[in-house]
Amino acid sequence: MNSHPSESAEARRHATEPPSRQPERIVALVVVGLVSLYALWILRVDGPSHAPPIVAESATAVTLLPEKVPLTTGEEPIAEIFIRAGCPVCHTIPGIPGADGRVGPKLTLGTTGPQRLRDPSYSGQAETVHDYVVESVLEPERFIVSGYPSRTMPAWYGSKLSALALQRIAAYLEQQTDSEMDR
Numbered sequence: 008m009n010s011h012p013s014e015s016a017e018a019r020r021h022a023t024e025p026p027s028r029q030p031e032r033i034v035a036l037v038v039v040g041l042v043s044l045y046a047l048w049i050l051r052v053d054g055p056s057h058a059p060p061i062v063a064e065s066a067t068a069v070t071l072l073p074e075k076v077p078l079t080t081g082e083e084p085i086a087e088i089f090i091r092a093g094c095p096v097c098h099t100i101p102g103i104p105g106a107d108g109r110v111g112p113k114l115t116l117g118t119t120g121p122q123r124l125r126d127p128s129y130s131g132q133a134e135t136v137h138d139y140v141v142e143s144v145l146e147p148e149r150f151i152v153s154g155y156p157s158r159t160m161p162a163w164y165g166s167k168l169s170a171l172a173l174q175r176i177a178a179y180l181e182q183q184t185d186s187e188m189d190r
């Protein structure tokens with residue numbers, strides 16, 4: 008007999024269940040709706056049109072940080088000046104061990120220097136090959152050799168190379184010709 012009141016309470020609970028679940032469903036639907044909107048918003052924000060552009064790797068992965076390049080006095084053997092400055096990373100230089108870089112032109116300025124100065128598109132101020140080399144090192148953006156990437160040759164050599172180092176670099180490079188590459 009004791010069970011009777013609890014049975015009826017149970018029955019009453021059952022009877023009221025369906026209406027009491029109704030608000031829960033609405034809440035669930037609203038939540039699903041909000042989640043979908045949120046997902047759409049995320050997709051809109053992170054979708055392809057908003058994704059950061061895939062930055063084209065510069066023509067080369069070669070980067071030379073100025074703080075990694077030691078100062079040169081110009082008293083060092085010529086090979087050491089080039090190697091310390093990092094030129095061989097990007098340039099092939101006759102007579103310099105390991106200087107077989109391909110990012111920039113071969114530094115056979117004895118051959119290419121006069122060609123640059125004659126080039127109608129030459130936009131620098133040098134009148135001699137020697138000055139052209141100096142200019143190319145101090146202000147690489149003045150003239151970009153056709154077929155090679157701009158803003159690749161470091162523009163900070165002026166603060167790393169002594170005047171003597173620069174003179175010796177120019178004096179060396181203006182002597183290098185393409186035929187010497189065949190030695």
Ligand code: HEC
Binds near residue numbers: 093098112139180
């Ligand atoms: C990170 C790569 C890189 C390094 C390091 C670099 N260069 Fe260059 N250099 C280039 C590129 C690329 C060009 C061609 C584009 C231009 O004209 O700026 C160039 C052009 C030149 C030119 C003109 C060549 C020509 O045929 O007219 C000279 C001279 C030169 N570099 C000398 C040097 C010297 C000397 C050093 C070291 C002190 C050096 N470069 C270091 C990339 C480099």
